[in-house]
Amino acid sequence: xxxxxxxxxxxxxxxxxxxxxxxxxxxxxxxxxxxxxxxxxxxxxxxxxxxxxxxxxxxxxxxxxxxxxxxxxxxxxxxxxxxxxxxxxxxxxxxxxxxxxxxxxxxxxxxxxxxxxxxxxxxxxxxxxx
Amino acid sequence: xxxxxxxxxxxxxxxxxxxxxxxxxxxxxxxxxxxxxxxxxxxxxxxxxxxxxxxxxxxxxxxxxxxxxxxxxxxxxxxxxxxxxxxxxxxxxxxxxxxxxxxxxxxxxxxxxxxxxxxxxx
Numbered sequence: 001x002x003x004x005x006x007x008x009x010x011x012x013x014x015x016x017x018x019x020x021x022x023x024x025x026x027x028x029x030x031x032x033x034x035x036x037x038x039x040x041x042x043x044x045x046x047x048x049x050x051x052x053x054x055x056x057x058x059x060x061x062x063x064x065x066x067x068x069x070x071x072x073x074x075x076x077x078x079x080x081x082x083x084x085x086x087x088x089x090x091x092x093x094x095x096x097x098x099x100x101x102x103x104x105x106x107x108x109x110x111x112x113x114x115x116x117x118x119x120x121x122x123x124x125x126x127x128x129x130x
Numbered sequence: 131x132x133x134x135x136x137x138x139x140x141x142x143x144x145x146x147x148x149x150x151x152x153x154x155x156x157x158x159x160x161x162x163x164x165x166x167x168x169x170x171x172x173x174x175x176x177x178x179x180x181x182x183x184x185x186x187x188x189x190x191x192x193x194x195x196x197x198x199x200x201x202x203x204x205x206x207x208x209x210x211x212x213x214x215x216x217x218x219x220x221x222x223x224x225x226x227x228x229x230x231x232x233x234x235x236x237x238x239x240x241x242x243x244x245x246x247x248x249x250x251x252x
Contacts, residue, residue: 006250008154040154040158042150082238088146112157113161113164113165115161116158116162119162119248120135120168125250127250
């Protein structure tokens with residue numbers, strides 16, 4: 001079965017992203033496919049490269065990057081939600097004349113169309129909210 | 131645009147202000163509409179407050195959500211469902227809502243959800 005995952009809760013304040021990681025690993029372990037993981041609203045904070053949690057806690061953005069590299073996942077961060085919250089890739093940092101960019105490896109910024117397209121082509125869309 | 135059609139249901143549960151949920155849900159609704167997919171919106175819990183007219187959002191430094199709600203009609207999004215119990219609990223009369231809505235009890239809500247290919251919750 002083809003899944004897509006939507007995450008709207010912020011990492012560390014809500015369990016959304018951590019639960020979505022566990023769910024995604026289970027989906028893949030059981031032989032299903034993940035078409036896309038879409039980070040929306042406060043979920044965009046899972047896409048920061050600058051998170052520095054204590055060593056005995058999960059580094060959620062790094063875990064997503066690892067999972068994406070292992071399974072060629074499409075990690076898409078909603079661009080409108082991201083730039084408001086200061087999650088920028090190199091291009092957006094240049095556009096808004098910001099001093100740095102912080103989008104983590106293997107994440108891309110794109111529009112809400114990517115969420116809808118995921119809904120159209122996937123058998124199941126599972127939302128992890130705040 | 132894909133030729134495939136999937137029916138989408140957006141479930142709204144949050145108050146119009148206090149979190150970005152209402153605005154986020156409307157942005158997704160308009161995008162689904164651009165993709166020409168069948169779409170229904172369901173309002174439950176505190177989300178029924180979103181449907182009242184005459185918000186004064188400027189007083190708390192927020193943009194008025196009513197303008198976005200008015201966009202629904204422009205985009206031909208007319209399948210608006212409202213939880214009857216949520217209205218009753220909050221003392222809101224259906225006539226207070228100036229949009230064309232369908233009231234549902236919990237059985238009706240279950241049936242609505244069951245009909246959908248995709249359900250997104252905000």
